[in-house]
Amino acid sequence: MLIINKSGFMGLPVILAMYGEGAMFYAALMNIPTNLFSFSYGAWAMAKHSHQEAKPPSLVKILFSPGFLASIVVIVFFVFDWRLPIVMADFFSLVGAMTTPLAMFVIGMAMAKLDIRFALMSREVYGLAFIKMLLFPMMVYLIFASFISNPIILSVLIVIAGMPGPAVSTSFAILYEADVGLAARYVFVTTLLSVVTIPFIVNLLGLT
Template sequence: MDFFPVASSIFTLFILIGVGFIAYRVGYLSRSGASGLSSLLVNVSIPCLILESMQVPLSSGLIHSMKILLLIEIVVYAVSFTIAVLVPYFFKGSLFETGVMRFMLIFSNLGFMGYPVAFAMFGEESVFYVTLINLPFGFLVFTIGVFLLRPDLASHPDVKRIITPGLIASFIGLFLLGTGLTIPSPLNESISLLGDITTPLAMIVIGTFLAPLPVYDMISDIRIWAISGFRLLVIPIIVLLIIRFFTSDPLLIGVSVLLAAMPVAANTVLLSEEYGVNAELASKGVFISTLLSLVTIPVIGVLLLT
């Protein structure tokens, strides 16, 4: 495994976080401006990214791969959900903080970091599998993920807060995938361009949320370190041990475990801000877990090669 491309992908994200951090500190971006960008990401850019990721031609080979990956992803999310239910009980936090912690444990940064890191470790063929694994991600984030962050919506449903552009995009994307229909040009190119701004803009927004926090506050929250340990090492190792029982394809195993080992999803920050919960806690989770992933991803890579 070549460590340099992996490290380069992670450092690129940190540079973008640094841009947001500096932009806030020097006054180029205010908190309200960052909130506006976050809302743009959640309601426009991410839905476009979901639609673009589902523009995949349906074939017999794709259907076979999807069946295997479906089993693998059931394992991944079953392990993640189990840990997400148990771990927050050991930490103090409000109802909404518990929801943020559970969201961080379940959803990894497989969209923003998955493509470049998988390409660096497994080559061009892995990109296809990353795309397939990303398919259910947007749907789950905008359904189960929303209820995790705002459990009050489950008991007092607010249709306007639940039927989001992200959820609508997920259903449209699934319909297009199932029917084989494609979005015509130039609309498709516009959607692609809007989706492409997601990663850099999301990292910049995270930087702006970290900027007001004292350095000690960013690194002293023991909950974040524990959650990062489960997110980066415990979950992917358990997944690796289980999925080896029903597939021997090294690429399928490698890509699936690698994506399960990604740091906390950047969407955690964006949705926490959008739904009025603890975006600072989410920002610390993304920052610390991404920093630690510089060490843990090569460790997972070594395990996959043994």
């Protein structure tokens, strides 16, 4: 939940609204390693701490998972500047557009079992949120501001670093029978907090 960013579902629209279409390229580039890391280490880590007795998935199983393979294919297409036929591109765009609402359905079903008052009063979640949404962006600024002169690139790095909890954490928790309640609470609370924390970080660090 801490190391994987919500760079796709929420990060791209926020970057587009704040910095325009030119910044979308850098945000999309950040989404590639995020996906690779999410479907490799993220899946392994969630399965390792599962409530199941089964062992975490092997490296081979991770490397041949649909999410990881799709991320590799995207990188290859980007590097070689390949283009799909219009019909295929439209089909994949349509299927891809379904993933966000489907992910929200999954999170919604997990949250249906939650006590909202308990979720909002969870100290554990607020502690994680402070680290992820305030401490991490400031660390990124301190590390990269000294040698990245392009303000757009620096702003994209920092804003993406301060995104709320990734929806995929809840999906993985359900898939591997991990702590679904904690994952759902974290995504719910951090998404609400992001309305305040993202503008706060942007103004504090002068990224407007």
